[in-house]
Amino acid sequence: MAAPAPQQEGFHDCRDAWARTLEDLAARDPRIVAVVNDSVGSSKLGGFQKTFPERLVNVGIAEQNMVGVGAGLANGGKIPFVSAASCFLSGRALEQIKADIAYARFNVKLVGQSSGVAYGELGPTHHSIEDFAWLRPLDAITVIAPADAWETEQAVRWAAAHDGPVYIRLSRMPVPDLTVKDRVFRPGKAEMVLAGSDLTLIACGTTVHLAAQAAATLRAEGISVRLLNMATLNPLDEEALAAAASQTGAIVTVEEAHIRGGLGGAVAEFTAGHHPVPVERLGFPGFVVTGSVNFLFEHYGITPHGIIAAARRALARKQ
Amino acid sequence: MLKNNTVQTIRDKALWMRRRAFTMVHDAQLGHPGGDFSAIDIIATLYFGVMHYDPTKPGLENRDRFIMSKGHATGALYTALCAAGYYPEEWLDTYMQPNSKLNGHPNRTYLPGVETNTGPLGHGMPVALGIAIAAQISGQDHRTFVLTGDGELQEGSNWEAAMTAGHRKLETLTLIVDRNRLQQGMGTEDTNGLDPLDEKFRAFGWEAVMVDGHDIGALLDVLAPARIGKGRPLCVIANTVKGKGVSFMENKASWHHGVPNAEQYRIALEELV
Numbered sequence: 001m002a003a004p005a006p007q008q009e010g011f012h013d014c015r016d017a018w019a020r021t022l023e024d025l026a027a028r029d030p031r032i033v034a035v036v037n038d039s040v041g042s043s044k045l046g047g048f049q050k051t052f053p054e055r056l057v058n059v060g061i062a063e064q065n066m067v068g069v070g071a072g073l074a075n076g077g078k079i080p081f082v083s084a085a086s087c088f089l090s091g092r093a094l095e096q097i098k099a100d101i102a103y104a105r106f107n108v109k110l111v112g113q114s115s116g117v118a119y120g121e122l123g124p125t126h127h128s129i130e131d132f133a134w135l136r137p138l139d140a141i142t143v144i145a146p147a148d149a150w151e152t153e154q155a156v157r158w159a160a161a162h163d164g165p166v167y168i169r170l171s172r173m174p175v176p177d178l179t180v181k182d183r184v185f186r187p188g189k190a191e192m193v194l195a196g197s198d199l200t201l202i203a204c205g206t207t208v209h210l211a212a213q214a215a216a217t218l219r220a221e222g223i224s225v226r227l228l229n230m231a232t233l234n235p236l237d238e239e240a241l242a243a244a245a246s247q248t249g250a251i252v253t254v255e256e257a258h259i260r261g262g263l264g265g266a267v268a269e270f271t272a273g274h275h276p277v278p279v280e281r282l283g284f285p286g287f288v289v290t291g292s293v294n295f296l297f298e299h300y301g302i303t304p305h306g307i308i309a310a311a312r313r314a315l316a317r318k319q
Numbered sequence: 320m321l322k323n324n325t326v327q328t329i330r331d332k333a334l335w336m337r338r339r340a341f342t343m344v345h346d347a348q349l350g351h352p353g354g355d356f357s358a359i360d361i362i363a364t365l366y367f368g369v370m371h372y373d374p375t376k377p378g379l380e381n382r383d384r385f386i387m388s389k390g391h392a393t394g395a396l397y398t399a400l401c402a403a404g405y406y407p408e409e410w411l412d413t414y415m416q417p418n419s420k421l422n423g424h425p426n427r428t429y430l431p432g433v434e435t436n437t438g439p440l441g442h443g444m445p446v447a448l449g450i451a452i453a454a455q456i457s458g459q460d461h462r463t464f465v466l467t468g469d470g471e472l473q474e475g476s477n478w479e480a481a482m483t484a485g486h487r488k489l490e491t492l493t494l495i496v497d498r499n500r501l502q503q504g505m506g507t508e509d510t511n512g513l514d515p516l517d518e519k520f521r522a523f524g525w526e527a528v529m530v531d532g533h534d535i536g537a538l539l540d541v542l543a544p545a546r547i548g549k550g551r552p553l554c555v556i557a558n559t560v561k562g563k564g565v566s567f568m569e570n571k572a573s574w575h576h577g578v579p580n581a582e583q584y585r586i587a588l589e590e591l592v
Contacts, residue, residue, distance in 0.1 A: 067445070069483070070449060072452065075450050
């Protein structure tokens with residue numbers, strides 16, 4: 001198991017918000033069940049298991065079975081939250097997700113834990129940087145990567161109430177709460193964290209707060225930076241993208257995922273077809289080298305410094 | 320006497336299903352008639368002698384469920400659901416035509432009575448397991464039946480589900496294996512052998528029985544009795560003949576997805592009486 005990242009003041013592990021919210025929802029709705037692959041601890045579902053032992057279905061280390069069971073539970077009138085490390089959930093059970101959940105449109109919530117490179121030194125077998133690319137084309141599935149604990153709770157609550165498949169991508173990396181005024185969670189809509197007109201930074205999940213730091217530096221230099229928290233990757237908020245492209249003319253995407261097929265891929269697809277503007281994509285170029293999660297973020301430039309450099313490249317291309 | 324009537328009713332339905340399915344395959348020049356015909360007697364027995372359901376209420380909470388894991392055998396499934404009253408016979412005429420609800424593999428959002436989408440093999444068992452677990456959690460007594468091919472059991476997902484079903488003692492879950500001993504290319508035992516199949520399931524905590532999959536009376540005897548109190552899931556290994564009922568199709572792997580020409584179609588309908 002990877003060493004936990006040092007806990008910083010004001011930073012939260014979003015899994016706590018997820019587990020707390022699920023327990024609260026389950027207390028109100030008997031249809032809610034959890035399905036795991038021996039992942040009670042890593043999903044922080046110990047409390048759920050204690051309170052609702054009969055509603056915690058542990059199929060053991062068997063992800064294909066786990067996802068198929070989720071579809072069956074939905075057929076039987078339950079609202080299953082299938083929770084597992086996202087590398088195994090999205091990779092090992094991809095065909096079940098495609099055929100049993102997306103194509104069959106079962107009301108199943110998939111919760112990918114410790115996504116991205118959260119497992120650090122354990123390496124690419126345990127990383128989940130391909131999940132966006134794998135799941136984004138599965139139209140029926142709403143794909144959400146919450147940026148902080150608040151958004152995690154909102155996403156879980158929304159998923160429970162929504163009749164349809166959802167993939168919620170969580171991390172074990174502590175992140176700070178975003179400061180956004182009068183915040184409202186709107187699935188499928190980008191959240192305008194900062195308004196601006198020179199350049200748009202688009203981030204999701206664990207990278208939004210890094211992009212916010214980069215934006216602060218750039219704004220201090222007089223560059224009017226827009227920052228979008230694109231928590232929902234599918235369906236994509238094309239309206240916000242069209243506005244970003246036409247109003248700011250340059251985009252930088254930042255994600256804890258593969259640079260192909262994820263947030264950056266989605267933005268590039270849309271802008272190429274509708275509003276061609278320079279797009280710089282930050283993420284992982286492929287299987288990563290050995291190192292801690294913090295080392296990997298540094299090594300691949302997914303840092304405020306790396307985002308600022310990408311922003312300068314995008315601005316240079318714009319001119 | 321009552322059982323004799325039931326057997327006759329099921330035989331009549333199965334005969335209609337074979338003729339209708341073969342017509343669909345002939346008209347579409349697409350389909351999997353060999354696997355349709357090995358499974359039809361089993362499916363007819365379930366729908367017309369065993370299962371409780373209401374075709375006017377396909378979402379009925381405590382309905383018995385049937386999962387067609389060998390989703391390619393749509394000729395068998397679509398004719399059964401039609402005969403059970405889920406939709407009118409005209410729908411069968413659209414089999415695999417552009418925009419038809421009757422896709423080459425079943426889709427629950429297209430057709431009432433389809434419990435889940437299947438097609439890729441090894442998907443039905445986990446879904447059926449999930450349905451049975453939902454019933455276990457809710458205290459419902461309905462049964463869940465899943466039909467797999469035999470070659471399909473080479474997919475590991477089936478065994479993941481079999482392990483869990485045995486572990487949870489899911490007595491309301493019944494698996495029927497369409498044991499026609501042929502997969503797409505050749506015999507199962509020449510490809511990746513399955514025998515002894517009954518012992519495998521017993522080792523996973525199941526009750527396992529062998530039956531002639533074309534003997535309606537024998538199928539009723541093993542499938543109809545209630546399972547409450549049995550304490551174990553049931554695996555029925557139904558020994559069948561791929562292409563059963565048409566002389567030139569029987570036990571021929573080439574009829575896995577072979578389609579008839581006009582002369583073969585004429586001969587088959589002469590034999591299916």
